[in-house]
Amino acid sequence: MKKEDRLEKNPIEEYLRMDRIPHIWCPGCGIGTVVTSFIEALKKNKEDLDKVAVVSGIGCTGRVAGYVKMDSFHTTHGRAVPFATGLKLANPDMKVVVFSGDGDIFGIGGNHFIHAARRNMDILIICVNNFNYAMTGGQVAATTPMTANASTAPYGNYEYSFSLPYLADACGATYVARWTALHMRRVTKSIQEALNHRGLSLIEVITPCVTLYARRNRLGDGLNLLKYYYDQSVIEHGADTRTLDIAYQGKLVCGKFIDKEKPTFLDAMNTHLSNVLGDDYELYGRINNEND
Amino acid sequence: MKKTKADPKGVLTGAHYMDGDHALAEGALAGGCRFFAGYPITPSTETAERFSSRIPHVGGVFIQMEDELASMAALIGASWGGKKPMTVTSGPGFSLMMENLGLAVMMETPLVIANVQRGGPSTGLPTLTGQQDMMQAKYGSHGDYEIIALSPDSPQECFDLTIEALNLAETYRVPVLIMTDECVGHMHEKVIIPPAEEIEIVERKWYTGPKDEYLPYKNDKDLVPFMVKAGDGYRFHTTGLTHDERGYPIITAECQKVNVTHLIEKIRKNADKIIKIEEDQTDDAEILIVSYGITSRVAVRAVQKARRAGIKIGTLRLITAWPFPEKRIRALSKKVKAIVVPEINYGQMVKEVERNSVDRCKIYSVPHLGGWVHDPEDIYKVIKEASK
Amino acid sequence: MKMTEIRFSGFGGQGIIRCALISGKALSLYDKKNASMNQSFGPEARGSACSSQLVVSDDRVLYPYITRPQILISMSQEAYENYEPELRDDGILIIDTDLVKLKPLRGKIKMFAIPSTRFAEEMGNRIIANLVMMGFFTAVTKVVTPEAMKKALPGLVPDRFLDLNIRAFDKGYEYGLRILEESKKKRPKAKPKVASKPKAKATPRATVKTKPKAAAKTKPTTKPKPKTKVKPTTKPKLKKK
Ligand SMILES: Cc1ncc(C[n+]2csc(CCOP(=O)(O)OP(=O)(O)O)c2C)c(N)n1
Ligand code: SF4
Ligand SMILES: [Mg+2]
Numbered sequence: 001m002k003k004e005d006r007l008e009k010n011p012i013e014e015y016l017r018m019d020r021i022p023h024i025w026c027p028g029c030g031i032g033t034v035v036t037s038f039i040e041a042l043k044k045n046k047e048d049l050d051k052v053a054v055v056s057g058i059g060c061t062g063r064v065a066g067y068v069k070m071d072s073f074h075t076t077h078g079r080a081v082p083f084a085t086g087l088k089l090a091n092p093d094m095k096v097v098v099f100s101g102d103g104d105i106f107g108i109g110g111n112h113f114i115h116a117a118r119r120n121m122d123i124l125i126i127c128v129n130n131f132n133y134a135m136t137g138g139q140v141a142a143t144t145p146m147t148a149n150a151s152t153a154p155y156g157n158y159e160y161s162f163s164l165p166y167l168a169d170a171c172g173a174t175y176v177a178r179w180t181a182l183h184m185r186r187v188t189k190s191i192q193e194a195l196n197h198r199g200l201s202l203i204e205v206i207t208p209c210v211t212l213y214a215r216r217n218r219l220g221d222g223l224n225l226l227k228y229y230y231d232q233s234v235i236e237h238g239a240d241t242r243t244l245d246i247a248y249q250g251k252l253v254c255g256k257f258i259d260k261e262k263p264t265f266l267d268a269m270n271t272h273l274s275n276v277l278g279d280d281y282e283l284y285g286r287i288n289n290e291n292d
Numbered sequence: 293m294k295k296t297k298a299d300p301k302g303v304l305t306g307a308h309y310m311d312g313d314h315a316l317a318e319g320a321l322a323g324g325c326r327f328f329a330g331y332p333i334t335p336s337t338e339t340a341e342r343f344s345s346r347i348p349h350v351g352g353v354f355i356q357m358e359d360e361l362a363s364m365a366a367l368i369g370a371s372w373g374g375k376k377p378m379t380v381t382s383g384p385g386f387s388l389m390m391e392n393l394g395l396a397v398m399m400e401t402p403l404v405i406a407n408v409q410r411g412g413p414s415t416g417l418p419t420l421t422g423q424q425d426m427m428q429a430k431y432g433s434h435g436d437y438e439i440i441a442l443s444p445d446s447p448q449e450c451f452d453l454t455i456e457a458l459n460l461a462e463t464y465r466v467p468v469l470i471m472t473d474e475c476v477g478h479m480h481e482k483v484i485i486p487p488a489e490e491i492e493i494v495e496r497k498w499y500t501g502p503k504d505e506y507l508p509y510k511n512d513k514d515l516v517p518f519m520v521k522a523g524d525g526y527r528f529h530t531t532g533l534t535h536d537e538r539g540y541p542i543i544t545a546e547c548q549k550v551n552v553t554h555l556i557e558k559i560r561k562n563a564d565k566i567i568k569i570e571e572d573q574t575d576d577a578e579i580l581i582v583s584y585g586i587t588s589r590v591a592v593r594a595v596q597k598a599r600r601a602g603i604k605i606g607t608l609r610l611i612t613a614w615p616f617p618e619k620r621i622r623a624l625s626k627k628v629k630a631i632v633v634p635e636i637n638y639g640q641m642v643k644e645v646e647r648n649s650v651d652r653c654k655i656y657s658v659p660h661l662g663g664w665v666h667d668p669e670d671i672y673k674v675i676k677e678a679s680k
Numbered sequence: 681m682k683m684t685e686i687r688f689s690g691f692g693g694q695g696i697i698r699c700a701l702i703s704g705k706a707l708s709l710y711d712k713k714n715a716s717m718n719q720s721f722g723p724e725a726r727g728s729a730c731s732s733q734l735v736v737s738d739d740r741v742l743y744p745y746i747t748r749p750q751i752l753i754s755m756s757q758e759a760y761e762n763y764e765p766e767l768r769d770d771g772i773l774i775i776d777t778d779l780v781k782l783k784p785l786r787g788k789i790k791m792f793a794i795p796s797t798r799f800a801e802e803m804g805n806r807i808i809a810n811l812v813m814m815g816f817f818t819a820v821t822k823v824v825t826p827e828a829m830k831k832a833l834p835g836l837v838p839d840r841f842l843d844l845n846i847r848a849f850d851k852g853y854e855y856g857l858r859i860l861e862e863s864k865k866k867r868p869k870a871k872p873k874v875a876s877k878p879k880a881k882a883t884p885r886a887t888v889k890t891k892p893k894a895a896a897k898t899k900p901t902t903k904p905k906p907k908t909k910v911k912p913t914t915k916p917k918l919k920k921k
Contacts, residue, residue, distance in 0.1 A: 017529065020540060050525035055369070058532075066529060066541060071522040073372065074531035074541070076395050079365035082329075082357060086366030087522060089353045090327055090373025094523045112365075115358040265355075273348045282301075282351035309705035309717075309832075479744050480701060480717035482708040589742045668743060 028222030030207030041191035057104035078108030092285030117171035138212030175201035298491035313338035319454025326352030364392035374521035394433030411662030422662030438559035577606030625649030634658035690755030695810035700732035710828035819856025
């Protein structure tokens with residue numbers, strides 16, 4: 001069956017492991033919305049699904065790998081990025097997507113993120129930011145806004161939080177965008193672009209956790225909440241990443257902030273070693289991505 | 293199990309004078325490892341250094357990761373990407389690798405970790421030898437599982453056993469540990485690297501059937517499921533959660549039983565094929581020395597002295613530390629008067645010896661807490677005591 | 681089974697480790713011996729003292745470290761003072777004349793001295809002093825053949841300095857042979873102990889001019905180390921139970 005036929009025949013079944021549905025997410029959870037945008041992007045890009053791998057860590061968002069019908073890896077908490085690094089380097093012609101939560105990628109796995117960004121590792125990271133550690137019951141996270149309530153910050157959070165785009169920019173990421181989950185078309189477009197971007201891409205998607213974070217902070221529920229974030233947002237493409245802090249109940253600056261060219265880890269490795277070692281160097285992997 | 297010959301590109305055929313750390317790197321290259329992710333730590337760093345300088349000429353990837361957690365994760369990713377991956381570390385780094393060692397076990401992922409042991413706990417003796425991680429090798433990650441661990445006693449064996457480790461990893465779809473130590477790692481000796489055509493390489497047990505019928509965890513006759521690699525269109529799923537044949541998480545006691553039993557049986561039922569030991573004069577021995585790694589060499593000096601003193605003594609060297617050669621120890625414990633176990637720790641493998649000898653003979657531990665090898669005289673004294 | 685334990689010692693930067701590597705490689709690969717080389721790691725290796733050890737045997741080397749070496753090569757005062765006590769009573773002591781001030785020799789120790797650093801300087805580069813020393817060591821101990829030593833050099837010294845290193849080796853080797861000749865001639869006169877001591881001292885003295893300079897140069901790096909440091913790594917007898 002050719003790729004095109006498959007696309008026409010059975011839209012969703014082609015992308016999801018139907019034998020694993022129903023999924024575990026709460027009704028009204030925003031993670032599913034982000035997955036839908038992801039699938040839309042794959043469709044629109046006509047990606048060869050045999051060549052796309054999804055790597056997740058642990059968490060509610062970490063379950064994404066289990067539902068998508070591609071080579072998919074549900075790894076350990078925090079280690080999706082280095083796992084993806086190994087997978088990508090072993091198989092450079094694959095598109096490797098990390099799909100995981102804010103706690104996973106920027107809490108326990110923060111160190112891996114900053115180094116993957118520094119190396120401009122050619123992977124796409126989709127981070128569902130729900131401002132808390134949802135899977136374990138809504139604990140405070142590195143992304144929880146100041147004063148927001150969490151199960152381990154019962155009197156409100158007093159730690160400064162990360163601004164993910166600012167962090168990514170500072171570390172060397174070459175594609176950075178932020179949306180809320182309800183910006184579905186824009187999320188899709190960003191994923192489409194990022195799938196074709198060579199280098200480390202981060203797409204932060206602000207997503208309601210209805211059951212824990214939102215309830216605890218009385219932000220509303222279900223669709224309301226998706227809409228709440230959406231309404232809080234203002235789009236400022238190319239905004240200075242230093243201005244992107246998220247305050248509790250403040251406005252959410254969204255947009256595409258960074259999109260630039262820089263040699264990836266493998267490009268740099270191949271170029272540098274060829275220069276230094278000449279013919280002695282065995283080129284590694286594919287140098288030009290023909291999908292570009 | 294499909295066997296091929298080594299790719300000559302990675303094989304530095306000839307006689308060399310090199311240390312154990314360098315021999316690990318050469319063994320990796322000869323054994324088909326083309327992906328190395330690591331983090332520097334004494335006394336293992338030389339392996340990473342050598343690999344990084346050699347791999348550009350062979351074709352493959354070296355990447356220095358941000359820590360050992362990342363190294364292990366990258367190894368598992370690379371293995372599913374089709375590579376034979378390896379890393380090297382020592383005590384503190386080995387501890388950091390434990391969580392993802394469990395992931396490799398659970399995902400049934402072939403890869404190799406060499407631990408050039410130093411004295412611990414904690415930062416301990418960074419530059420000095422130890423054999424204190426032997427139990428961590430077996431039990432270090434949480435949950436029940438079995439592991440394969442090899443123990444080289446020389447730079448030559450570092451080379452040979454790295455190839456063996458890579459082959460075992462592929463044969464059984466498991467992570468394999470090489471438990472060497474600072475003394476062997478830093479000792480220079482002659483290392484003979486044979487021609488590529490004399491080096492046997494085990495190919496991964498690739499699945500070749502219809503794509504939509506592939507089950508990543510379906511048991512085969514030898515208890516080893518077939519494997520595929522990412523990017524080949526199987527669109528498989530794998531997880532660290534308890535899972536069924538499809539690799540889908542099933543969070544029940546029933547599935548746990550099947551899943552974990554499989555991980556254990558895969559090694560236990562193949563133990564006879566995996567285990568390698570070396571025996572000398574055990575036939576009529578009254579005293580048996582059980583040792584491994586550098587300690588087995590040091591012990592031979594004590595053994596020679598004991599023989600000169602008329603003591604009937606045999607030696608058993610664990611080339612494979614895990615799985616432990618239970619049957620053989622059981623058999624020998626019926627014949628000998630005592631078993632003496634010197635090791636550079638407070639007494640770790642001796643517990644396995646005890647467990648398998650029950651009360652059939654006396655067991656003597658000869659501990660050394662690390663920083664140096666035993667004085668052969670100390671081992672001899674215990675032998676003499678045991679022979680009374 | 682014949683076994684020889686050798687310690688190479690001096691201070692960092694003299695190529696002491698390299699000496700052991702060259703000898704070990706020569707013995708293992710070209711002289712059909714077994715030679716295990718270990719260097720001192722640990723805090724001890726960080727300071728100015730530097731030492732490496734070689735265990736040479738017809739059969740497989742079992743115990744990988746030296747215990748009571750038969751041969752001690754010392755290229756610094758500190759190394760000499762640290763390691764001299766472990767040398768066997770009938771051992772061979774080899775020193776750089778200008779860098780080591782001898783105590784009275786003990787037992788039946790035979791002493792050979794060469795101004796290796798000075799020779800190296802005369803050849804244009806003091807960095808090759810270790811090779812001069814290796815040539816000398818090869819000649820006076822006969823533990824290893826000169827052919828094997830020279831074969832072992834490629835890969836262990838930079839290619840562009842290979843010739844220079846070989847010349848340095850030859851210089852030390854010839855000097856060693858001459859010293860041996862002379863000591864043979866003198867041998868009937870007195871016991872080795874008496875004979876070798878004044879002789880070795882006399883030989884370098886004849887040419888000593890730069891001695892104070894050379895000694896002064898090296899002192900700052902050789903002095904500060906307390907000599908007790910080395911013990912834990914050299915004497916396995918130090919046990920903690
Ligand atoms: C090493 C380790 N520590 C802790 C946990 C428990 N744990 C599981 S998921 C999780 C938090 C996940 O948060 P996040 O990544 O934000 O995902 P979310 O559930 O919010 O989507 C934690 C702490 C674990 N699985 N492993
Ligand atoms: S707990 Fe929160 S993040 Fe997790 S599934 Fe429910 S709503 Fe979604
Ligand atoms: Mg979260």
